[in-house]
Amino acid sequence: MRIRIIPVTPFQQNCTLLICEKTHKAAVVDPGGDVARILAAISEEQVTVEKILITHAHLDHAGGTQELAQALNVHIEGPHQDDIFWLEGFPMQSQMFGFPKVEQFTPDRWLKQDDKVSFGEVELEVLHCPGHTPGHVVFVDHQSNQALVGDVLFRGSIGRTDFPLGNHDQLITAIKTKLWPLPDDMEFVSGHGPKSTFGKEKKTNPFIF
Numbered sequence: 001m002r003i004r005i006i007p008v009t010p011f012q013q014n015c016t017l018l019i020c021e022k023t024h025k026a027a028v029v030d031p032g033g034d035v036a037r038i039l040a041a042i043s044e045e046q047v048t049v050e051k052i053l054i055t056h057a058h059l060d061h062a063g064g065t066q067e068l069a070q071a072l073n074v075h076i077e078g079p080h081q082d083d084i085f086w087l088e089g090f091p092m093q094s095q096m097f098g099f100p101k102v103e104q105f106t107p108d109r110w111l112k113q114d115d116k117v118s119f120g121e122v123e124l125e126v127l128h129c130p131g132h133t134p135g136h137v138v139f140v141d142h143q144s145n146q147a148l149v150g151d152v153l154f155r156g157s158i159g160r161t162d163f164p165l166g167n168h169d170q171l172i173t174a175i176k177t178k179l180w181p182l183p184d185d186m187e188f189v190s191g192h193g194p195k196s197t198f199g200k201e202k203k204t205n206p207f208i209f
């Protein structure tokens, strides 16, 4: 699996195009907005998108989902059902994040711990990592040794937990019990900022003891 990062929205959210190099099938993770830019990257890569995956229902990650799903005629998988508060709260979020009004959606499939999500010949493992939002999920590709962690973990930082339904203890527990067991040399893409590896964060991240 190859990853192309497409920064979207004023929050420079790392929307990612996941490409199965064998079949040229693809999935889009967290299309927060700037849908035209995402569509341009898809046609540049000459891939066929099979589905849209959502880590969590904050607007900078999910705001362009309905528009992109309609443009590509594909299903939406994720986040975990516990993010329904944020999905139903899209109008409230537009005010909170200063976004234009966007279309709400209901996923075709809610995800839960240990689910599998596939496109082309790639199979991703789903980890439920609540704390930043209650229904946040992480996607892991064991074959290419890469993960997409959304706003759970960043290089040198962790996700904010001061939003409604945020929970700092839950976030730390999720990182320690779900992410730390992954290989030290596994590279991850966060929702914002640069990539890192779990081994590096285990040693140097100042927010997790």
Ligand SMILES: [Zn+2]
Binding pocket: 056, 058, 061, 132, 151
């Ligand atoms: Zn977020």
Ligand SMILES: [Zn+2]
Binding pocket: 011, 013, 058, 060, 061, 151, 191, 192
């Ligand atoms: Zn974010």
